[in-house]
Amino acid sequence: MxxxxxxxxxxxxxxxxxxxxxxxxxxxxxxxxxxxxxxxxxxxxxxxxxxxxxxxxxxxxxxxxxxxxxxxxxxxxxxxxxxxxxxxxxxxxxxxxxxxxxxxxxxxxxxxxxxxxxxxxxxxxxxxxxxxxxxxxxxxxxxxxxxxxxxxxxxxxxxxxxxxxxxxxxxxxxxxxxxxxxxxxxxxxxxxxxxxxxxxxxxxxxxxxxxxxxxSIRDIQERYALVKGNANLINHDIEKYFISMERSSTEFQAITNNAEEVRSLLGDQVVMEEASLEDIMFYTKGASRQYV
Amino acid sequence: MFNLIKKDFVIQKTQILLFIPFIIFFAIFGDHMSPAFIFLLASTYIPLNGYIYDEQVESNILLNSLPYTRKEIVSAKYIGAIAYMILGIGVASVILYLFNFGFMIRDITIAMGLFFVFSAFAFPLFYVLKPGYIGVVVIFGMILLAGVLPPLFRLLTEHLTTITDFLTSLSTTTLYLSGAAISIILYLTSWMVSQLIYQRKVF
Structure with missing residues (x-):
């Protein structure tokens, strides 16, 4: 069977x-x-x-x-x-x-x-x-x-x-x-x-x-990441990989749903951490509202 | 299916204990009442109670989550009602007999006929109405029937002599047989209507 x-x-x-x-x-x-x-x-x-x-x-x-x-x-x-x-x-x-x-x-x-x-x-x-x-x-x-x-x-x-x-x-x-x-x-x-x-x-x-x-949780955790770095790294091309971003004059903190791409673009210039499910869900919600 | 019928008995165990004193009460104090009416009450007691238990949304969710089809759930009510009617009438006749309350087989047949007619109208209501309203509607309906039917019949007998003449001209057997046929047809139609309604019901 x-x-x-x-x-x-x-x-x-x-x-x-x-x-x-x-x-x-x-x-x-x-x-x-x-x-x-x-x-x-x-x-x-x-x-x-x-x-x-x-x-x-x-x-x-x-x-x-x-x-x-x-x-x-x-x-x-x-x-x-x-x-x-x-x-x-x-x-x-x-x-x-x-x-x-x-x-x-x-x-x-x-x-x-x-x-x-x-x-x-x-x-x-x-x-x-x-x-x-x-x-x-x-x-x-x-x-x-x-x-x-x-x-x-x-x-x-x-x-x-x-x-x-x-x-x-x-x-x-x-x-x-x-x-x-x-x-x-x-x-x-x-x-x-x-x-x-x-x-x-x-x-x-x-x-x-x-x-x-x-x-699967593992796939989600691999795909999403919390990205932190210097604010002057942000440009239009980078921004589109983020589903949410908070920035001050010197630093930014963002969540990406394409961790791989961000890593290859910014590499060591930023710190990448595992995003919590709560963050992912909260910001996915925001993103969908933004683009609907 | 048998389990669904048995379920109605299990859920109202305590009420069933009250059934016997309920009939005894009528046997003692109901001497001015028609025995047919007492039999009608006895026959509807368990099926009606079963419906009142199952009108809640939650019990519908439970029954429909168990391995039963909607068709079986409705059929169990209609088949079970007949079984519980026979049981109710059986117990009531024993009690009435023991209390020397005179009755005839005719009273039982009339009660059975009325049971089919009453159930045929009442049961589909349980599938249509919102939970919580059933009790009110049934009680209101019974009062209305008791209040409206007798004067209506009196009116009919006075004015429509052709009908009454026709009815009296029939032999008792024909009268009873056609009465039985009509009430059973009503019951079966009601069964089909309830099936249709319950198939589409949203919980």
Whole structure:
């Protein structure tokens, strides 16, 4: 059997709403890796994730999960997907025992013993109503569900938002552990860039309904750089390689998205450092606004 | 599909416990009421409650993220409703019998017919209306029906003698059979309408 490289593929997907639209979305989620999905609130992250789960259908374009479409393989695909949503989706008056009775039988691969193992590991109460759960507990609940049916692809919408720092670390560790056997793929949205630097292999960056980049972190960090040097080096030809620049009468500091070219043009005359993801995203945003 | 039907039972465990005292209440204090009406309440109790639980956007997101198709989610409601109607009526007849509340098979058939008609109109509303409005609409609708239908029927019997003459001329069997046919056709149509609406629903 051919190894599927992209667990999720969006090809020219468009989705229009009254006051918002996703335009020409192309994105790939690579197998066995963690892809972080970043963007401001309202940039289209949740809509994209709903499209990925077939909660919404695209107006045009094609969405494939595990190389198959939802129209003909909906159940088969959802058997293999685990989900963590931003808000609670479980019936709030029920306890975990009852939730298991509803969710367990839905999956062919469900394992009760795995479920109870994870509940124990995550220290979740079996007999308390879901409505008493904290955000962190809800997240662990969703993860326990996903792991109990051997989900190969886990989609998480803002899993770290609203978590205290200690639990955030814990979650990132759980995710790392989940990835160890290399069979799982994770796609998660966030607006906290330090989460990405810690665990993501790839970054997909969305802004105002458009994907600005969808690359591996390493490539991004190689392409972008923070450049510092003497202000008299700046001329029109150099400036076009910068997506942002601050200058005083004697010095400048800029971010480039073409580090290689800048290095060959200016070489030792400037100091080049690794740009942080936050800087990259902040300035990419500025650049796109400037040139649209 | 069976799991989806069973789900409605699991989510309303506590309400189902209240079902028995609810019917006992009618068995004791409802002696002026038609048994058919009590059976109608008993039959709609579980299906309606199930809908109220599932009207939230979140439960729709959950169900649609599980390996179910939208078609199955709607079908489970319509098939489940019949199963829960039979269960509700069964339990209610035992209770009424134990409390010496007189009723006839005719009351049960009328209740079943009314159940199909009521459900046929109510169920699609759950897919159309925004969450939170359903309860109000259903209660308002029931009051309206109870208030408007009897005088309307009286008006019809007084003025449209041809219709009533025609109806009385029919044998009871024909009357019942056509009533059954009409209510089942309404229910099936409603099922198809709900499918169409739910396919396009946005969560």
């Amino acid at each position: 051919r190894k599927i490289e992209n667990i999720v593929e969006f090809n020219n997907v468009n989705k229009y709403f009254k006051d918002f639209s996703l335009e020409n979305i192309n994105l790939q989620v690579k197998q066995g890796q963690i892809t972080g999905f970043v963007g401001a609130n309202g940039a289209g992250k949740s809509t994209t994730m709903k499209l990925m789960m077939n909660l919404l259908q695209p107006d045009t374009g094609e969405i494939k999960v595990f190389g198959k479409d939802y129209a003909n393989h909906e159940k088969e695909l959802k058997e293999r997907i685990g989900f963590v949503y931003d808000s609670n989706v479980f019936y709030e008056s029920l306890n975990l025992k009852d939730i298991r009775k509803i969710i367990g039988p839905a999956y062919k691969n469900w394992s009760d013993s795995k479920f109870y193992d994870y509940i124990k590991k995550f220290e979740l109460p079996l007999n308390k109503a879901i409505k008493t759960f904290s955000k962190g507990m809800l997240m662990k609940t969703s993860l326990a569900m996903a792991l109990s049916h051997e989900a190969e692809f886990i989609m998480m919408d803002e899993p770290t938002a609203g978590l205290d720092p200690v639990f955030r670390r814990e979650l990132l560790d759980i995710l790392k552990e989940m990835m160890e056997d290399g069979r799982r793929t994770i796609f998660f949205s966030t607006h906290i860039t330090s989460d990405l630097e810690r665990i993501a292999d790839n970054i997909t960056f969305i802004q105002s309904g458009k994907i600005l980049f969808n690359e």
